[in-house]
Amino acid sequence: MRTEATTGLSAFPLTPLRDDRVDEHAYVELVERLARSGVDSIGALGSTGSYAYLDRAERRRVAELTVRHAADVPVIVGISALRTSHVRALAHDAQAAGASAVMLAPMSYQPLTADDVVCLYTDVATELSVPMVVYDNPGTTRFDFTPALYARLAELPSVASIKIPPPPPEAEAAREHIARLRAAVPARVGLGVSGDPSAAxxxxxxxxxxxxxxxGTLPGPALEIARAALAGDSGEACAASNRLAPLWDLFARHGSLRVVAAVAELLGLAPEDCLPRPLLGLRGRDRAEVETVLTALSLTK
Amino acid sequence: MRTEATTGLSAFPLTPLRDDRVDEHAYVELVERLARSGVDSIGALGSTGSYAYLDRAERRRVAELTVRHAADVPVIVGISALRTSHVRALAHDAQAAGASAVMLAPMSYQPLTADDVVCLYTDVATELSVPMVVYDNPGTTRFDFTPALYARLAELPSVASIKIPPPPPEAEAAREHIARLRAAVPARVGLGVSGDPSAAxxxxxxxxxxxxxxxGTLPGPALEIARAALAGDSGEACAASNRLAPLWDLFARHGSLRVVAAVAELLGLAPEDCLPRPLLGLRGRDRAEVETVLTALSLTK
Incomplete structure (x- = not known):
């Protein structure tokens, strides 16, 4: 069930807040910008889209706005929540909004077992009419997948892709790591990377x-990397990624969310203080450094 | 602002579900049982009460039921959520329900900084008319407090107590650890332990x-430990705790929540399968082992 929604470059926009409410105007502009950019899909309500902080009504609205303003670009909608019944409700809403695919992470409060996770994905899959992306993000979910668990989940017909954490940075180690995962799941199931610095x-x-x-915020430089890499042009892909090293360094120090939020605010794409509290945006010296990096990389417009 | 609600033995009941809805009948029976037992306070909607999985309406209702059925036992209500504005709404509801105190953990999805956490507690404290317990539970929140951060939060007048993770198990090491934390916060702020095996x-x-x-589920044996320890009877407190070693071993292997859920189900205090999905209860051999331990410890009635 691998589909166009889950191959190529998928861009995850912020969901900017203004005074603790979704800034719909800013969000729509972000989505329309992505729809024009040439990305292959738009991932609404990912970790970058602060899904975990939004209530059901806000998430339904964001899903609807994304589909409405994405032109013909496929939209993946994040449906994760701590409770299975809430995930099912969000899956319903995402499908009703016209999502081309949904993305589900095993979000946790109490640590989850592998059996819990299999049960979650199975319960949710029964109601899906669109493909599902399994979202493996131990940094936020604190759940560690294994290749064996990937294999169990890949038996679900709706699982179209697995969003894996960054592989090792060296080319050969990355290739071996991905080959091991590929061997664990059927060919119909895609493998997508998260962790931008490792994407090339x-x-x-x-x-x-x-x-x-x-x-989601700077589609241009991401497209350069993605187009070169997917065409097998290792030299150009790595060069394009290496040019962004100062940005990757900021991601490593502050987490990618706070950095792209600062970028969006600096570029006028999001209102000031656009993250959901208690997440504070970068301030003072940290924010000035983001601005310096944007200028040095000519990413200020 | 240290109060009776935050000293002595505070009992945290489960919030049992039946078919994905709060089983109010079972919950009220748990609360009334605690009110009769002699515990010093009842902690509704703690981690054990599955607060993280319940929506605002469910949590409001559980807070109201607890206060209504707790007789004159003070009630602490958990108000944690991922978003500050949601915490504030929950604080409002808890106070309207008649809570004697509230408890707040820095629940996280994106990793939090110390500044985020100070801002969260400060924002919430401004609206409180009841004391607040700072809930330090890195196993579920994935946030690590430091003594310096305790000190910053203890400056907030509403902070009455800090719920600390288990200290080292040896008596002398525990005493030194707690003395260091005591030195970091004003005397008016209490220190409460979580992690039952370390309580004595x-x-x-x-x-x-x-x-x-x-x-929350077995107040009797907890009262034995607490009364002896708070009277300074080290021999009796440690003996009472050591008698429960088989239970502590189950806690270590499965997490305390799944074990007390199985206990409550086996004792008829909660319906079968009472945890919120995706959390699966203990089954098969694991559940049989809980039953064996209950029988061996004469805790079956």
Whole structure:
């Protein structure tokens, strides 16, 4: 069930808030900008889209706005929540909004077992009429997948892609790592990388999708990397990624969300203080450094 | 602002579900049982009460039911959520329901900084008319407090107590650890222990409260430990705790929540399968082992 929604470059926009409410005007502009940019899909309500902080009504509205303003670009909608019944409700809403695919992470409060996770995906899959992306993001979910668990989940017909954490940075190690995962799941199931700094290596090493934080706010430089890597042009892909090293360094120090939020605010794409509290945006010296990096990389417009 | 609600033995009941809805009948029976038991306070909607999985309406209702059925036992209500504005709404509801205190953990999805956490507690404290317990539970929140951060939060007048993770198990090490934390915060701020297997050592070592998972379902054996330890009877407190070693072993292997859920189900205090999905209850051999331990410890009635 691998589909166009889950191959190529998938761009995850912020969901900017203004005074603790979704800034729909800013959000629509972000989506329309992505729809014009040439990305292969738009990932609404990912971790970058602050799904975990929004209530059901806000998420329904964001899903609807995304589909309405994405032109013909496929939309993936994040449906994760702590409780299975809430995930099912969000899956219903996402499908009703016209999502081309949904993305589900095993969000946790109490640590989850592998059996819990299988049960979650199975319960949700029964109601889906669109493909599902399994979202493996231990940094936010604190759940560690294994290749064996990927294999169990890949038996569900709706699972179209697995969004994997960054592979090792070296090209050969990345290729071997991805080959091991590929061997664990059927060919119909795609492997997409998250962790923008590793994207070039991962796409060159066998991933078929890049679920990208960067592309949600700065699609241009992400497209350069993705197009080169998917065409097998290792030199150009790595060069394009290496040019962004100062940005990757900021991601490593502050987390990608706070950095792209600062970028969006600096570029006028989001209102000031656009993250959901208690998440504070970068301030003072940290924010000035983001501005310096944007200028140095000529990303200020 | 240290109060009776935050000293002694505080019992945290489950919030049992039946077919994905709060089983109000079973919950009220749990609360009334605690009110009769002699515990010093009841902690509604703690981690054990599955607060993280319930929506606002469910949490409001559970807070109201607890206060209504707790007789004159003070009630602490958990108000944690991922978004500050949601915490504020929950604080409002808890106070309207008649809570004697509220408890707030820095629940996280994106990793939080110390500044985020200070801002969260400050924002929430401004609206409180009841004392607040700072809930430090890195196993579920994935946020690590430091003594310096305790000190910053203790400057907020509404902070009455800090619920600390288990201190080291040895008596002397526990005493030294707690003394270091005591030195970091004003005397008016209490220190309460979570982690039932460490409770005897922690109460003997200087904690003034035990926020107890066990007591929410089995108040009797918890009261034995607490009364002895708070009276300074080290021999009796440790003996009472050591008698429960087989239970502590189950807690370590499965997490305390799944074990007390199985206990409550086996004792007829909660319906079968009472945890919120995707959390699966203990089954098969694991559940049989809980039953064996209950029988061996004469805790079957």
């Amino acid at each position: 290596a991962a796409l060159l090493g066998g991933c078929d999708c890049w679920y990208s934080v960067l592309a | 050592a922690a109460l003997l070592g200087g904690c003034d409260c035990w926020y107890s998972v066990l007591a």
